[in-house]
Amino acid sequence: MRIRVAALAAALCLGAVAAQAQQKVKMPIVIELSGAGAVSGTNFRDGALLAIEEINAKGGILGRKIDAPQSDTQSNPGVSRAQVQKALDGDPYVLLGPVFSGSVKVNMILAQQAEVPQITGAEGAEITQAGNPYIFRTSFGQQMSMPKIANYIRDGLKAKTVALLWVNNDFGKGGRDTFMKEMAARNIKVVADVSTESGQVDFAADVVKIKSANADTIFVYINEEESARFLREARKQGVKTPLIGETTLLSQKVIELAGDAANGVRGHVGLTVDAPVAAVLAFRERFFKRYKYLPDHNGLKGYTGVYAVKYATEKTGKFDRKLLAKTMHGLTITPEQEPGVLVEATWDDKGDIDRISFLAEVVDGKQKVVQILPKLGK
Amino acid sequence: MADLFQLLVAGLATGGIYALVAIGFVLLWQTSQTINFAQGEFVMLPAFFVLAAMKLGGLSFSLAILIGFAVSLVVLGLLFKRLVVDPMIRHGVLPLVISTIALAILMKEGVKEFYAADAQPFPALWATTNFSVGGAVISVQSLVIIAVAVVAIAALQYFLAATKTGRRMQATAQNPTLARILGIPVGRMILYTFLINAGLVALASFLVSPIYLAKFTNGETLGLVAFIAAIVGGFNQVRGAILGGLLLGVIDNIVAAYLSAQYRAAIPLFLLVAVIVFRPQGLLGRAEERTV
Numbered sequence: 001m002r003i004r005v006a007a008l009a010a011a012l013c014l015g016a017v018a019a020q021a022q023q024k025v026k027m028p029i030v031i032e033l034s035g036a037g038a039v040s041g042t043n044f045r046d047g048a049l050l051a052i053e054e055i056n057a058k059g060g061i062l063g064r065k066i067d068a069p070q071s072d073t074q075s076n077p078g079v080s081r082a083q084v085q086k087a088l089d090g091d092p093y094v095l096l097g098p099v100f101s102g103s104v105k106v107n108m109i110l111a112q113q114a115e116v117p118q119i120t121g122a123e124g125a126e127i128t129q130a131g132n133p134y135i136f137r138t139s140f141g142q143q144m145s146m147p148k149i150a151n152y153i154r155d156g157l158k159a160k161t162v163a164l165l166w167v168n169n170d171f172g173k174g175g176r177d178t179f180m181k182e183m184a185a186r187n188i189k190v191v192a193d194v195s196t197e198s199g200q201v202d203f204a205a206d207v208v209k210i211k212s213a214n215a216d217t218i219f220v221y222i223n224e225e226e227s228a229r230f231l232r233e234a235r236k237q238g239v240k241t242p243l244i245g246e247t248t249l250l251s252q253k254v255i256e257l258a259g260d261a262a263n264g265v266r267g268h269v270g271l272t273v274d275a276p277v278a279a280v281l282a283f284r285e286r287f288f289k290r291y292k293y294l295p296d297h298n299g300l301k302g303y304t305g306v307y308a309v310k311y312a313t314e315k316t317g318k319f320d321r322k323l324l325a326k327t328m329h330g331l332t333i334t335p336e337q338e339p340g341v342l343v344e345a346t347w348d349d350k351g352d353i354d355r356i357s358f359l360a361e362v363v364d365g366k367q368k369v370v371q372i373l374p375k376l377g378k
Numbered sequence: 379m380a381d382l383f384q385l386l387v388a389g390l391a392t393g394g395i396y397a398l399v400a401i402g403f404v405l406l407w408q409t410s411q412t413i414n415f416a417q418g419e420f421v422m423l424p425a426f427f428v429l430a431a432m433k434l435g436g437l438s439f440s441l442a443i444l445i446g447f448a449v450s451l452v453v454l455g456l457l458f459k460r461l462v463v464d465p466m467i468r469h470g471v472l473p474l475v476i477s478t479i480a481l482a483i484l485m486k487e488g489v490k491e492f493y494a495a496d497a498q499p500f501p502a503l504w505a506t507t508n509f510s511v512g513g514a515v516i517s518v519q520s521l522v523i524i525a526v527a528v529v530a531i532a533a534l535q536y537f538l539a540a541t542k543t544g545r546r547m548q549a550t551a552q553n554p555t556l557a558r559i560l561g562i563p564v565g566r567m568i569l570y571t572f573l574i575n576a577g578l579v580a581l582a583s584f585l586v587s588p589i590y591l592a593k594f595t596n597g598e599t600l601g602l603v604a605f606i607a608a609i610v611g612g613f614n615q616v617r618g619a620i621l622g623g624l625l626l627g628v629i630d631n632i633v634a635a636y637l638s639a640q641y642r643a644a645i646p647l648f649l650l651v652a653v654i655v656f657r658p659q660g661l662l663g664r665a666e667e668r669t670v
Binding site: 035042208209235257260261 | 381384385388389392490495496497498499506508510515517519520588589590591593595596599630631632634635639640642643
């Protein structure tokens with residue numbers, strides 16, 4: 001009799017655990033938590049977790065709470081592939097991350113084969129050109145952002161020559177190739193083309209090379225930590241030429257790391273918590289209260305990505321991965337429809353995102369938005 | 379020409395830091411046959427001692443530097459010798475080398491886990507100003523690094539050559555058995571060497587972290603380049619380590635600017651191979667014979 005009671009109790013417990021597990025929807029975060037991409041990955045992860053906490057506190061998506069196990073790609077494409085495979089083995093609804101283009105390029109095929117929508121913060125141009133119906137960006141691809149920065153160099157700075165400094169990884173190479181095309185289209189001469197290494201710590205020689213090119217402006221396209229080291233070295237060597245960047249160079253983390261050396265830096269930012277948009281500023285406050293640091297654009301990518309999934313899922317009314325991917329193509333979400341997306345965003349048939357963006361400048365250690373650029377589709 | 383001059387100054391500053399770290403390799407090897415493959419991480423860690431003192435202890439930067447220096451002497455000098463070297467050295471050089479590799483991993487992962495995985499800003503000891511000489515912009519920061527490295531190395535050389543304790547340390551390095559017979563406290567002399575090494579790496583850490591930013595991976599390249607610098611200069615000569623460090627710093631900058639930034643990391647290795655082939659004892663090293 002006792003055995004029967006015990007067996008019944010055990011069965012009930014198992015049933016309860018299974019039911020609870022079923023109630024949760026899995027959204028694993030596979031991201032750069034160490035290595036060269038730690039800044040980007042940590043911001044993305046924290047942004048996503050903040051959104052998940054908010055959504056879970058309000059009852060989840062369609063009544064199911066989100067479970068978001070995390071794994072570290074170590075900023076290594078090979079490790080990221082293994083971690084994505086491990087995450088996919090857990091039968092997730094959606095995959096969040098990674099941020100580094102090199103990692104996404106090697107692991108997105110796995111998510112595609114498993115028919116799992118993947119929300120990435122990567123900006124490499126070719127990621128959405130591969131015909132993968134399951135990849136979705138939460139920030140501009142380089143093919144969207146480089147024309148904007150090129151227009152600014154031509155019209156805003158009236159530059160005829162530019163010196164280019166880029167990082168020799170998938171993010172940098174994609175950006176460099178797109179930038180060169182945009183410069184050629186505007187008859188702006190690239191007088192120095194300097195490649196640097198991911199994780200590089202000493203920029204003395206690179207700054208000397210860039211300076212000696214005597215260009216009208218210097219365009220810097222490297223990752224956050226390297227951007228800060230470059231800016232410190234540029235300050236050391238007394239560089240006076242305008243330093244222009246695309247998102248990373250003006251990010252909050254770079255400003256924090258570079259200190260005074262970041263002052264005067266200008267450029268285009270796809271996303272920024274300093275944007276003069278009430279919802280974005282409110283997000284900035286919530287993020288700071290939760291994590292005690294100010295997020296960069298990657299924090300916004302993670303946060304808005306989760307809310308985009310929430311909105312699209314509620315629109316379809318069920319947890320169907322294929323249907324989710326199909327729904328997100330061509331989808332526009334306004335803040336009125338889903339406040340968590342913060343600003344209106346549209347995904348095209350390739351998974352590229354379109355939204356407003358900003359021209360900004362670093363003044364007194366703070367990013368100051370000087371102009372809002374409209375959506376490309378408007 | 380102005381560019382070359384700028385590169386030379388920047389290279390000497392980098393080389394000065396390599397030299398400080400390389401000297402530590404040589405000192406430990408000479409007195410205790412210790413090859414410390416955690417030497418790079420020894421440079422990484424003091425910066426985090428300082429940051430932790432500021433963040434957790436609420437101390438000012440100058441006070442935190444003093445605390446960081448003192449903690450470095452204890453942890454990277456005294457405790458390293460007592461807890462890692464002393465128990466392992468009796469088993470030979472190889473187990474000790476493996477232990478220091480393990481220690482390096484432990485230190486990196488420890489900082490990543492308990493402090494931060496991303497880079498942290500580290501205040502500069504001086505203002506980042508510059509001045510112009512014949513068209514070349516010279517950074518005061520680089521000059522300060524060179525000056526501090528030169529003073530530290532000169533003080534060390536004076537200590538080793540002109541003080542009683544220094545000469546006892548040299549005697550210990552040359553023949554520990556005979557030194558012991560002559561009444562020199564060999565154990566204490568070896569401990570002094572470890573403390574000097576800890577002081578040198580702490581100094582290197584405070585000089586390099588404002589430029590490289592404080593990050594748990596900082597030791598990887600620094601340790602390797604300093605090790606190569608010590609071999610290139612001569613692993614049994616402090617002046618060899620100085621030459622090796624400065625040489626690598628200057629060559630690295632000039633190669634990156636005029637030849638290839640992509641292959642700059644390979645240059646120290648090419649130099650190492652060339653030295654091993656053509657002058658195995660190093661540029662300023664003494665040939666030593668070993669018999670079986």
